[in-house]
Amino acid sequence: MNARSPRRLPARLLRAVRTYPRRSPVTLGYVGLLLLGHVWVEDLLSPARADALREYISTNLDNLHDHPVTALLGSALLYDGTLTDIASTGFGGTLITLGLGVCCCLAWAERRLGGLRAAAVFLGGHIGATLVTAAVILLALRHGWYPESVRHASDYGISYGAQTALAFATLALPRWARLPWAAFVLAWPLSGGHDWPGPLPDFTTVGHLLSAALGFAVAGAVAVASSRRRRAAAPATADAQP
Template structure:
């Protein structure tokens, strides 16, 4: 029991950036959902949604503002949506973002998280644009509510395969992809844009994990003294 308690006690010191970010999310959640009026909350969240209209009008504000709020529930603990919150916030942010911060430092961990969020959002916008031209999505998707931490968290979840033993990595990859597809809504052969974004974010995380694993393997080989041939 002393091990877990010690880990919790040392968490702010070992992962200060992640700890501060989690505190910000936990403060922002009750403020936006319970502190503001319904009209103000809707207006604020609509402004930071990374939909096509906002990305054309105020892309930077939408991108940065989006990751300040949690879109899933933290209060309805009996719902399936709360399970999603545990995966996104608990595993993704509190778990693997903190792990990345401890392993590579604050700047690189933040770059992975924000990079996954931004790149997945932009690529999803491309998919939506193509989808609108081909009739895959309704026109209302241009103004859809799409904010939150999930794309960045999904990237970190996928990157977290490096934190696992080799025998568990394939299972974890299946879980990450399955989690992304679990709540998908399909319009013919095309999943909803949020699912597309989560899949893109996962691919980004897996790709980065593969690159880092290759580099580590190469460095280990280079550091091994070559055997002399007699």
């Protein structure tokens, strides 16, 4: 590393902030939508209506059976956390999901893949992990590993999509940092002290691990495709040289 690199770090961060709207407009718009939705639900709606809305968009088994599209899409428009209670565990989760996952990693994915493909990665993780988790819940209920109350448990927010973006962003790191980052992505959902109701962890932990696996899989596919393109371009470059 260049000895002057630490001195240039503030300038690089300032440049990243200044160019953020131009390089990651989809992510910026999504973050704005999430913040507006959070203010609307937490500050403008009455507590009863806010609770009813959260219950309606929760991606539990009952809602996925009754109104799956509304639940899946509506759940991705609110984040389950806080930006003001900095002493709570919810604030740490918000920093990881909204801060790192969306503001940083999804923005990087947009710069790497383009807005539509980055959104597809995020929504693919959000929807894919939710549906596979629902199948796991059904299996667990059949074997008595989860209580019946899990059918209508509250489960909404951006964390599955953010977890997918966190895993996908492994590609943005140097090789020496990828394994520690992957360990962090897999470990933080297990760090909340959740009880295991049976041989499986609670369903939200299952969902976070599944969404991480989806993100790692997409990152691997993109890395393989990029490597093939470089190998295909190498002979053409060599032939073009005199």
